[in-house]
Amino acid sequence: MQLKDLAKQLNVSVSTVSRTVNGTGRVGAKTRERILDAIKQTGYQPNEVARSLKRRSARTLGVVVADLSNSFYSKVIKGVEKVASENSYNVFVCNTDEEVGKEEEYIRVLLQNQVSGLVIATVGSDVRLFQPYIDSGIPFVFIDNLPLLEERFNLVAIDNAKASRSITQHLVDQGHRKIAMMTGPLNQSTSSERLLGFRKCLEDNGIMPEERWIGVGTFKQEYGYRMMREWLLNEDRPTAVLAANDFLMYGAIKAIYERGLKIPEDIAVACFDANDETGLISPGITAIIQPAYEIGSIAAEIIMRREHDKGRKQYEKIELEPVLLLKQSSMGNKG
Amino acid sequence: MQLKDLAKQLNVSVSTVSRTVNGTGRVGAKTRERILDAIKQTGYQPNEVARSLKRRSARTLGVVVADLSNSFYSKVIKGVEKVASENSYNVFVCNTDEEVGKEEEYIRVLLQNQVSGLVIATVGSDVRLFQPYIDSGIPFVFIDNLPLLEERFNLVAIDNAKASRSITQHLVDQGHRKIAMMTGPLNQSTSSERLLGFRKCLEDNGIMPEERWIGVGTFKQEYGYRMMREWLLNEDRPTAVLAANDFLMYGAIKAIYERGLKIPEDIAVACFDANDETGLISPGITAIIQPAYEIGSIAAEIIMRREHDKGRKQYEKIELEPVLLLKQSSMGNKG
């Protein structure tokens, strides 16, 4: 069933039907009634692809994340989705597995599909590849990581350095001096900023950061495990460890337990984004919790604002406040 | 940049450019070279929306799940995505929050967007609403739950009744006689089938299922907690409990611990889909593990088969084998 058939059936022109469907232009009250009735009866559904082609924009948002099964991202997606569906947009979700190549490919595909805007948790693709699109006004909203080498973008994120300082300060306040940190690749700003905040905090407290206790690797559990194991091999080991995300933390804890050590008695643990839906992980993990859902919904809202008010050329950088959640994993007695 | 511009630039017709882009029809070697070069230089990207309109099908798969942050579904999605991208399709992901209305709405939207096929973990929407599409040959592939009142569909799932029997049998083998079960709404086949298998197994073992120890509610943690608490209030309590998914199990465990009981010493626990990425939940949970990733990829493959061989009118029902993962939560001594 399409516009044409409906029009024929009712002896009106396609334009008239189209206008009543969209509520645009002028249509007589009587004809409108008839058309609306017919639509209900026949169950006509407009072809969105044709619409998108005509209006040169699909009412669609693209979301590119590194890992769908990471609950931080799935919350972000839910946030995006909520705002999208409120505006009757829908959402393309893409999963890059943290591969730059895949990320670039997906962004390209999304743009070819005429998305109205993109929400990207980049792992470092070269955004300049998409310059023509950016210039043509398609909003790119970054969350989490900053893009490389590019100024013209919107951002929704927490202040990672600051958050990192605050959680590190908490460890220091607990009496720790020998604090280790593990993080992902430094070309991701979440990594570098969190490390920066960590260093800054230690220095502010007159503690010299120990380079051997700074682990820069990947954001995966495997790396957290390996790094922690290495640190624990040595007699002189850290009394606290900060992990830049939850996967690293899980790996670290595994190594700690394997070594027969206790948390927080022997070693305190804290991280970013610990997310225990089950409530069963014990001890509870002290962590910086990002407002993931809000990050997603605000990112989508930025795109919506651009949609309603094209032309707008300014970029929004929105900083959200994370929460420092204190749990047992860091509340031992130490010094 | 579009076909037209490229054509003008090279003094050839749009058709010729289109043909070389798609590798269809005949184009002289020399012209092809020139065109390919120009494409590289200008970075021309075809407009997928126009293509989709023309060929009356977007190379796109729709996936409708109840809960994105459920790792079972996110694995399914990854599976779908893998196959899709291998075939240069992409994937619309929709989240229904277990609401039938949302589910129907999303299916509608996806169809309006001319998806080539749908992968649906239904929570009970009325598929007959989409009869015209089904008849027109758009493949619907159900995973997890069966659709209501409709015969013409593809299915990829485990045999829930059988799996349920096997995990129940395991509890019986451990010496349990007083076994409780909690599950979601019975209009979802995962619920009803799992309950059926549970009953069947008890009966086969000459155990009379106790109706008071059968909880039918929702698949949420909250319900697992409430139900378990109720059961534990009574002096005469079950010595083992089977939960139809992991959320219910988490809730149940919370109630058990609150009551000061031990797993598995006081009460054994088993469930479907327990998924402890962290490896930190203790004791480990005995569970039926579904091959989620395979479910997704096979579902997508079914759609791909249909794409290559339209006309095919048969429906595929594929049954996958789950794994019964034995852990400490059920390995106590009991009778």
Next chain:
DNA sequence: GCTGTTTGCGCAAACGTTGTCTCAAATCGA
């Protein structure tokens, strides 16, 4: 009743592709 404005609706041209139908030119066999 005559001009001037509004209202309702149809026509037709887009939107960016693909694919069928041409037809001229090139190639072939004898």
Next chain:
DNA sequence: TCGATTTGAGACAACGTTTGCGCAAACAGC
């Protein structure tokens, strides 16, 4: 060298919408 065949490439009509333009009818003001 001549017809027969193959090959290369252009014209043009789709695909299902939206929308600017135009025109007749209806309505207003005087």
